[in-house]
Amino acid sequence: MSIELRKQLFEQLDQIVLVDPHSHINPLSPASxxxxxxxxxxxxxxxxxxxxxxxxxxxxxxxxxxxxxxxxxxxxxxxxxxxxxxxxxxxxxxxxxxxxxxxxxxxxxxxxxxxxxxxxxxxxxxxxxRESKLEGVFLTNDFDDPLEGFDTSRYIPCLRTDDLVFHLAKLPVAERLENATGISISGRATLESALDKLFDHFVGKGARACAISLPPDFAPHFVSENRADVAIKNILGKGLEADPNDRHAAANFVFWSLAERCRQHKLPFDLMIGVNRGVYETGVFQGQDLYDSRVSLIQYRQLFNAFREVTFPVSVLASVTNQELVSYSWIFPNVVANGHWWYSNTPAYIEHDLAARLEAIPQTKVIGYYSDMYKLEFGMPKFAMFKRILAKVLAERFVIDRGWSEDRALELGRTVLRGNVESIFQLES
Amino acid sequence: MSIELRKQLFEQLDQIVLVDPHSHINPLSPASxxxxxxxxxxxxxxxxxxxxxxxxxxxxxxxxxxxxxxxxxxxxxxxxxxxxxxxxxxxxxxxxxxxxxxxxxxxxxxxxxxxxxxxxxxxxxxxxxRESKLEGVFLTNDFDDPLEGFDTSRYIPCLRTDDLVFHLAKLPVAERLENATGISISGRATLESALDKLFDHFVGKGARACAISLPPDFAPHFVSENRADVAIKNILGKGLEADPNDRHAAANFVFWSLAERCRQHKLPFDLMIGVNRGVYETGVFQGQDLYDSRVSLIQYRQLFNAFREVTFPVSVLASVTNQELVSYSWIFPNVVANGHWWYSNTPAYIEHDLAARLEAIPQTKVIGYYSDMYKLEFGMPKFAMFKRILAKVLAERFVIDRGWSEDRALELGRTVLRGNVESIFQLES
Amino acid sequence: MSIELRKQLFEQLDQIVLVDPHSHINPLSPASxxxxxxxxxxxxxxxxxxxxxxxxxxxxxxxxxxxxxxxxxxxxxxxxxxxxxxxxxxxxxxxxxxxxxxxxxxxxxxxxxxxxxxxxxxxxxxxxxRESKLEGVFLTNDFDDPLEGFDTSRYIPCLRTDDLVFHLAKLPVAERLENATGISISGRATLESALDKLFDHFVGKGARACAISLPPDFAPHFVSENRADVAIKNILGKGLEADPNDRHAAANFVFWSLAERCRQHKLPFDLMIGVNRGVYETGVFQGQDLYDSRVSLIQYRQLFNAFREVTFPVSVLASVTNQELVSYSWIFPNVVANGHWWYSNTPAYIEHDLAARLEAIPQTKVIGYYSDMYKLEFGMPKFAMFKRILAKVLAERFVIDRGWSEDRALELGRTVLRGNVESIFQLES
Missing domain, CATH: 1.10.2020.10 (uronate isomerase, domain 2, chain A)
Structure with a gap:
């Protein structure tokens, strides 16, 4: 019974035209x-x-x-x-x-x-x-991306901010920021002006989210303007030689400032929590990052409390953090569970994590899946994998275990696959 | 086969009259x-x-x-x-x-x-x-509860001790303790006398357990009488302004003293490990608490070794701690796995956690479930949820995977649902 | 369908003659x-x-x-x-x-x-x-084991090194090392010579692995020869009274030196990560060890990068570390997932952990199972338990979920049960 049921549910779910809320597509060269x-x-x-x-x-x-x-x-x-x-x-x-x-x-x-x-x-x-049933794909744009030469209603801009938060002490990053904004950055105030300009640019081009990936030891906190000014001046002056405390303070200040601008511009702020970069030093390109699964969302307590008007779609790297994500999404109105990221994007983990989400988070606060793809060709099979697991969870845990009708299960499936992407990222559909 | 089997097992398990070993029922107003x-x-x-x-x-x-x-x-x-x-x-x-x-x-x-x-x-x-098949319900009583006006064989008193351990520095708590015991508390010795009086009162009224919820960073340890005396005097004198080291020492001393009295009175000491209070500062009433899942039962090593005669029914807040609970219950004679608490009280986590417990902890050391309810109306559906999952685990992992007969599976189900509540909490049945 | 399929797959898998890659068998008295x-x-x-x-x-x-x-x-x-x-x-x-x-x-x-x-x-x-279908069994040999009196092609030596790394400050251990090697150990250089001698002895006797169990707080790092010399002299002179920093430095130096010798001799180095010894102080023999599940493979980052030519078959004690093991095996060429250890050697954890491994680690890098047995009689039922779970995972997650043929699933089963033991430990078959 369950296998046939899963198949039927999958076929229905597979009809839905989707928007992929996170990818690394180059919109000027999206396909292979x-x-x-x-x-x-x-x-x-x-x-x-x-x-x-x-x-x-x-x-x-x-x-x-x-x-x-x-x-x-x-x-x-x-x-x-x-x-x-x-x-x-x-x-x-x-x-x-x-x-x-x-x-x-x-x-x-x-x-x-x-x-x-x-x-x-x-x-x-x-x-x-068309064959992948995708009508929109979110991008991951460098902060200095001109966002030109493509249809931003199909390829939806998303401001990626890792460089701004963690690498501002690197001269090329600061230079890119100056070039992108035309603002000479000398301290806290000019940096904030530059951030304002970036947000105006991105929002003007139809950006629907701000995003960042974060190491497991990051625990964002408020930094005063004066402390930030000193820290930023020092990292601009000394670069990577700057005192780690200054780099730390500057990173926190920039992060907090990004959240403030997300509030002003009503942009969701995607947090992708838990990656350590370059762990396998001599690995292949993009094959060097790993993690320390000892991370907790309690590290984001101050942030979630301070920015109640900002929606934070949160992705966690390890399945052991998924229950915290379920619980924090269940309690905090501004925390949303977002997809199945990277090392958790395999069936055994998706199944366990998804089941827990669907039974304890309000259904409007679960973003089912994003592809994370670099080329369009991966949208179809990755979403197909997810939809099969979604069908399995709906069949086994809702229709069979809880006596739901197939229609009701499909309705839930549609909400997490498509409806929530529209409502959370405020897409006009 | 498995779905029909689950149904049959559930129907049998659902016949058993139970005692609910943990709730927040007000015995003077138990129903809605x-x-x-x-x-x-x-x-x-x-x-x-x-x-x-x-x-x-x-x-x-x-x-x-x-x-x-x-x-x-x-x-x-x-x-x-x-x-x-x-x-x-x-x-x-x-x-x-x-x-x-x-x-x-x-x-x-x-x-x-x-x-x-x-x-x-x-x-x-x-x-x-009657319809919920409950004949007894454990309470969660404040230490100064008079325990009067209700049938203590139906509503079984349980001494809740969070206030004593963590909030003695708050003036109202100290005053409540003095009022409840008639003892003027000036230091270590008088505090111990007051604790003795509380235990005499509770045990005299038929209390069957002592209980406490604990934050993830708590790691109980022995504190000498002299150190305790200094700490208690300081927190009584300075209240919340007291040195955090004194609050810490006092908390540990009181906790240790409670365990000692559990030993004297042969009371199990329910430990509910892992909650951080007030994480979402402006959440609704009782909707503000979350957790840091980075907690380990190794923090209780000294306690479990020091109090071998005390049974500790342990609840953990996060499923990632469940395997430690399984292992510690498998090794320590005085550690017992107790129910599925709060953020782990959802089917996906119960199923995974229960399966692991039933296959590696001696069957006499697993307390299947408690409702944690505030009003009687929740006993039925919460226990029904658990019994369905228990039936699923018994069907899939014992009857199918291990070739057990249905009767043998039901016997195990009865033990964890009812038998162990009787034996561990020493109920006369 | 799935139950019958599981049975068929199990029967096929159960025909395969195996080599057990980790046990505690005494080859002079292997059976009961x-x-x-x-x-x-x-x-x-x-x-x-x-x-x-x-x-x-x-x-x-x-x-x-x-x-x-x-x-x-x-x-x-x-x-x-x-x-x-x-x-x-x-x-x-x-x-x-x-x-x-x-x-x-x-x-x-x-x-x-x-x-x-x-x-x-x-x-x-x-x-x-014969009835257990085992033709070879790896041992766990003390470093001073003469390795004589048994057939080393059936009972394959493995150099266990816990004592050398963690207990060299104990006089009897140092004495055993001197007796085993005939080298008087006075510092770094003589210790290294003694290690060379041990490896020559073990490799000469057909050893196929070096192995160690490690506490959760161990994070191996390089120690310079000079620092090591000071540390070793101090621990040899002062024994357990030596400065903890010296014990720490010596332990890291010895561990690093063992990895170097594994490289020289092309021996895999089995790492069994996560055990705390003697947690339940008065438990029965071998029933006192537990763990703190807050451990991360990031602690082994420096090691895995430094010894790219050494294969590290890694076992983790807690299922919450399994996803890290999957991810590190997926990225690091020299990290291999090895069996299901001790407190994770129960069906619910094996099933979850195995499913995750088989879908994301290259199939050549998963060592399915070892018995960890002390007497031969346990090989049969322990391997049978694993083979049933392997059959379940293959049936449900490969044949049913992914449309594989039974033959293809069995091929994968054979690889992880037998093929990889041969290739990773370089057994001539």
Missing amino acids: TTLADILGYHYYTELSHSAGMPKDQIEEPGLDPKEKVRRLVENFGPIENTIQYSWFIEFAQKMFGFADERLTTSNWEALYDSAAERMACDDWEETVL | TTLADILGYHYYTELSHSAGMPKDQIEEPGLDPKEKVRRLVENFGPIENTIQYSWFIEFAQKMFGFADERLTTSNWEALYDSAAERMACDDWEETVL | TTLADILGYHYYTELSHSAGMPKDQIEEPGLDPKEKVRRLVENFGPIENTIQYSWFIEFAQKMFGFADERLTTSNWEALYDSAAERMACDDWEETVL
């Missing part, structure tokens, strides 16, 4: 042109490297795309079990008519060539979006 | 008189507030009960998915003949009125207890 | 001679003690084996629910023809006697291994 774009996704390079493929074989400068794919495929045996591998196969089957279950040294080249042909069609981007 | 008593439960007010309902609409002074329910119902859409919502619906269906699946602006008033009528009957309390 | 050897396993004594049996009844000096079993059986009621109890029953049913489901005061003696008779047969060891 060869399989190397797809298989170059860090999920594949890092898993292949983890399974023994030397980094220099993957990242050899000037490597021809086809040769890169050949090398990766040769080393794909060890990762065939992973859910990440299944994303590729599912996409290739659906969009390229790939008929096999594994990519091998015998079948990769034909797929490479036929895929390249398909991807060369003018309508490839449209086709992928 | 209107739906406002039921829907005023913090689970509903805090979820509604979290979903956007302003606090002042919920807690307006002098608000008419019916108007309160009207307002809550108007804002109930967002929480219809929650398990807490299902408790209300299940109770209303069973006890008030409510025929719908949702409480709406169209059907609430008729329910309100018919419920008020039912609840006005003289036998409502008896009816609720 | 009476039920007292089996039921004396700490899992039974500690659970019985936890359920109320006094330690002195279990550990009475000179206690007759049969009387010991009689006493344990009398106290077995409370632990009949545990998975540990089921290991004994399953073995007794399969190997001794035990026909009951419980061991009681009425049936134990007949079993005791018939078992003693069976175990007295010359071929008992062979029979147990």
